[in-house]
Amino acid sequence: MSDINKQKIVSSVPQKGFFGHPKGLFTLFFTEFWERFSYYGMKAILIYYMYYSVSKGGLGFDESTALAITSIYGSLVYMSGIIGGWLADRILGTSNSVFYGGILIMLGHLALAIPGSVSLFFVSMVLIVLGTGLLKPNVSSIVGEIYSEEDNRRDSGFSIFYMGINLGAFISPLIVGEVGLKHNFHLGFSIAAIGMFVGLLVFMLTKKKNLGLAGKDIANPLSAGEKKKVFSIIGLGIIIIAVAIAISIPLGLLTFKSFISLIGVLGILIPTIYFIVMYRSPKTTAVERSRIIAYIPLFIASVMFWAIQEQGSTILAHYADKRTDLDFAGLTISPAWFQSLNPLFIITLAPVFAWLWVKLGNRQPSIPKKFSLGLLFAGFSFIVILVPAYIGGEHTLVNPLWLVLSYFIVVLGELCLSPVGLSATTKLAPAAFSAQTMSLWFLSNAAAQAINAQIVKFYTAETEMLYFGIIGGIAILLSIILFFVSPKIQSYMQGVK
Structure with missing residues (x-):
């Protein structure tokens, strides 16, 4: 996309109207709010749905399998952003990708809402994976389009957008978790489907007025000749995959264990x-190549961060159910409610961080240093959670405030890294790969959860302290290294701050 086209898009968007930000931020804020409501509501009860017995309305999987499936599912959700980013850049545009993705997500939640077999459960997972891959990276890319590159509101705007994500994520576990765990899992999943439907309505009814040309441009469209070749390759690929699955399953080559290894x-x-492809592309300029080099250590740091943060919905969710005293201060706490802690703290602190970055202006920490702070806090969040086992042993019920503290500390890191990473991605992305670079950002989460699927099997009551201590210690070490190499990374950014 040329600079002229970028400016044309910015000019088509009303630049005032939502907390001093472009009006389009309203549309994107509430679209993502409802999408995240549906996703995190479903995810708050997903692991319990898998390992609770059939008599309790669950699927009856063993706990280790449920933890691994949740991690693999999370990895595939973010990995599918490759497909969504490519389709947006080459065929659909980001706006259409968001709409079609929302439809697939809604259908996936509806499939979960229907009591049925394990097969239906996996069908729903496929629909949600593909739908989120279309929607999530592209709605974030549109946020980047409504601001000019020189607009100082950009980081603040992404922080506000990020608060919208977490507002939906905060409310949904309280509602879906309550209904799903205390009444019926499938009724809880149906509430998630309704949330996605509302998000689609918001997007369709307000995008024309609020977004202007944002999301309509196809960054690198396929030519007529390329379309024929690409569709032939896609069709052939689907046939090959189908045949490979049909052969490998009866032969015992494709098992759950081998599938986890493949995703890893x-x-x-x-x-x-x-x-490699972006760096070597003739459409990538010399300045953009330098920025890609700068992006690599940020990507690695992001993988380490999300490897810890995403265990909040796997290991820590299991910890809440099995290791935490849920009778506290006269209340009986639902284990699903802990999933609301992360977004609750973000809702509370995101405006503070948004104000802080604007207030500091040119004096704020560089992007790499913000990432190093994010890693430092993530590491400490795991060090904190090993303390109860050290004090009281591995088999005593833990005061829930320890979990609250762990979630709080990792949120401090998330606000240093995640919204900043979204903003940095839009600034460092090569023009011909704008949406696909946003997909690459989400691949850091996919890589993290693919790694988690391999390591969650090492978590037991006996290895609890070692598990949290090693992972937390590695994160802290990486944060120190990143801090000291930050000036070098900044020099490769070629003026991006």
Whole structure:
């Protein structure tokens, strides 16, 4: 996308109207609010739905399998952003990708809402994976389009947008978790489907007035000849995959264990290929190549951060159910409610961080230093949660305030890294790969959860302290290294701050 086209898009968006930000931020804020409401509501009860017995309305999976499936599912959700980013850049545009993605997500939640077999459960997972891949990276890309590159409101705008994400994520576990765990899992999933439907309505009814040309431009459209070739390759690929699955399952080659290993390899391999392709592309300028080099250590730091943060919905969710005293201050706490802590703290603190970055202006920490702070807090969040086992042993019920403290500390890191990473991605992305670079950003989460699927099996009551201590210690060490190499990374950013 040329600078002229970028300016044309910015000019088409009303620049005042939502907390001093472009009016389009309202549309994107509430679209993502409802999408996240549906996603995190579903995710708050998903692991319990899998490992609760059939007599309790669950699927009866063993706990280790449920933890691994949740991590693999999370990895595939973010990995599918590759497909969504490519379709947006080459065929659909970001706006259409958001709309079609929302429809697939809604259908996935509806499939979960229907009591049925394990097969129906996996069908719903496929629909949600593909839908989120279309919607999530592209709605974030549109946020970047409504601001000019020189607009000082940009980081603040992404922080506000991020608060919208977490407002939906805060409310949904309280509602869906209450209904799903105390009444019926499928009724809880149906509430998630309604949330996505509302998000689609908001997007369709307000996008014309508020977004102008944002999301309509196709950054790198396929030519007529390319379309025929690409569709042939896609069709052939689907046939090959279907045949491979049909052969490998009866032969015992494709098992759950081998599938986890495959996703782990893809979680590392796909981002690596992406970096190489973008760097070597003739459409990438010399300045953009330098920025890609700067982006690599930020990507690695992001993987480490999300490897810890995403265990809030797996290991810590299990910890809340099995290791935490849920009778506290005269209340009986639902384990799903802990999933609201992360977004609650973000809602509370995101405006503070948004104000802080604007207030500091040119004196704020550089992007790499913000990332190093994010990693530092993530590491400490795991160090904190090992303390109860050290004090009282691995088999005593833990005061829930320890979990609250762990979630609080990791949120401090998230606000230093995640919204800043979204903003940095839009600034460092090569023009011909704008939406796909946002997909690459989300691949850091995919890689993290693919790694988590491999390591959650090492978590037991006996290894609890070692598990939290090693992972937390690695994060702290990486944060120190990143802090000291930050000036070098900043020099490769070629003026991006």
